Amino acid sequence: MRIGELAAKTGVSVRALRYYEEQRLLTSERSPSGQRVYADSAVDRVWMIQHLYAAGLPSRSIEPLMPCVISGEVTPELLERLRAERQRIEDRIDDLVKTRERLDSILSVASAYEGRTCPR
Known part of the structure; x- marks a missing residue:
């Protein structure tokens, strides 16, 4: 096609x-x-x-997986790469959760001063 x-x-x-x-x-x-x-x-x-x-x-992480995708063979190397990618994503999620918590804290303080000037 x-x-x-x-x-x-x-x-x-x-x-x-x-x-x-x-x-x-x-x-x-x-x-x-x-x-x-x-x-x-x-x-x-x-x-x-x-x-x-x-x-x-x-x-760059998908490319090395493609031979396994094509053949359908699950190799130890494939599993290792997928586990490493999962951990990378998990680490990123943890970082995002921490960032959200910091932002929530700032929002909490800032909302107490809504409509007024925040003290310095």
């Missing part, structure tokens, strides 16, 4: 599909006229890429 058809089937922009190829997340063949041609399996692959992005993984 051509790039426009893949974009329509997956809901991903043509520009994003080109980016996936640049990042080595997706591959295509070229027609005699130079147009990209994708296998039918590219639809599932794009959906997997989208799920990994939605989970917070950057393309």
Whole structure:
């Protein structure tokens, strides 16, 4: 299928599909006229890429996972990478919770002075 058809089937922009190829997340063949041609399996692959992005993984972390995604083989290396990414996300969540708590504290103090000038 051509790039426009893949974009329509997956809901991903043509520009994003080109980016996936640049990042080595997706591959295509070229027609005699130079147009990209994708296998039918590219639809599932794009959906997997989208799920990994939605989970917070950057393309540099997704790229090494793609051989396992293609083969379906779960290797110790794959599990290690996924666990490391999960921990990275967990650490980020912890940082965001701390930031929210600090902001809540500031809001609590500031709301006591709403409409007035805060003491310095």
